Amino acid sequence: MEIDFFWNASLEELKRGYIQEKNSYTCLLCGEKIEKGIVYSYDNTLYEAERYMRIHIESTHQSVFDYLTGMDKKLTGLTDHQNQLLQLFYQGKSDKEVQQEMGIGSTSTIRHHRFALKEKERQAKVFLTMMELLKEKDEYAPAFIAPHKSAKMVDERYAITKEEQGKIINKFFTEGPNRSLKKFPPKEKQRLIVLREIAAQIESGRIYDEKELNQILNTIYGDHVMIRRYLVEYGFLGRKQDGSQYWLKK
Known part of the structure; x- marks a missing residue:
């Protein structure tokens, strides 16, 4: 269970869904390791290790985005409503299509939700920056164990x-x-x-x-x-x- 790998990964590593180690690539979503220097076969085509890791993520998890939106809301900080909006936006749907599919308000309502999500993103950036700066000063901070990603209730x-x-x-x-x-x-x-x-x-x-x-x-x-x-x-x-x-x- 590669729990610490997931929580300790950088933003760029999380976005691509895997980390690079000395002799392998490790999937942050399931812990699957792909050894470097080996040619892998998939669907009658040969791939080098890193490309095969990306194929693994697509075939096993569909996408990093889909995996993340499938995590418990205690871990993502999203409400069910926000999660559904993000999934529809990720699918490339217009504000009108989102409004019709969710059956809420009007297109201006959807634009308001987009603005609220951008505001949440700005707040997250500020908070992450503060926490990174805090690490440099807080010598008494305990080393907490990260929760497992499939936790049903984080308290x-x-x-x-x-x-x-x-x-x-x-x-x-x-x-x-x-x-x-x-x-x-x-x-x-x-x-x-x-x-x-x-x-x-x-x-x-x-x-x-x-x-x-x-x-x-x-x-x-x-x-x-x-x-x-x-x-x-x-x-x-x-x-x-x-x-x-x-x-x-x-």
């Missing part, structure tokens, strides 16, 4: 520092390479850290049936049904409605 539970995370992991998990859970924590913040640690043991991009997932979770904690339920509830796992398939959310 005070996510105010977790790296130091807190380490202490909680050591408290609730056994030592050694194959750590198991001693007991399921009673507090919400502790649960979040524990579930995050368990989710890291689940392979990204793989579809599990219920039996396969239960086998993995059972090696970590005896009550695998409870762990599975909380992983879904906290947004770490996706599942089919009938419970026949599970996957790690990206």
Whole structure:
């Protein structure tokens, strides 16, 4: 789960959807790595690594814009109404078409919404600049753990520092390479850290049936049904409605 890569990426990296490392390109949307120096085949055509990464984003995520607008509004700061407007604007629709599709006001109403979004953009630039300047001065700022991108609710539970995370992991998990859970924590913040640690043991991009997932979770904690339920509830796992398939959310 490449959570920190996503939140630590620059604006330009986020716009293109991937970062460049020494020997590979990493997709910021799902963590997929494309090795440099290898020629990749797609649709009977050969591509070098960086071009193939862009194809991966298009084929898997449709676009960076679509992925971002699909994130929880607690992470984007957008209302459902603003999100829908942005999607229609991105599709190249005129103010009249947007007004007709959404069934609101008039074209002047849509222009007002465009202005409000531009104002939000200006405010975001100012705020980002202030936060960048603050980093240079605030020596007491704690190192917070970034929330996972599929989080269903971002609130005070996510105010977790790296130091807190380490202490909680050591408290609730056994030592050694194959750590198991001693007991399921009673507090919400502790649960979040524990579930995050368990989710890291689940392979990204793989579809599990219920039996396969239960086998993995059972090696970590005896009550695998409870762990599975909380992983879904906290947004770490996706599942089919009938419970026949599970996957790690990206």
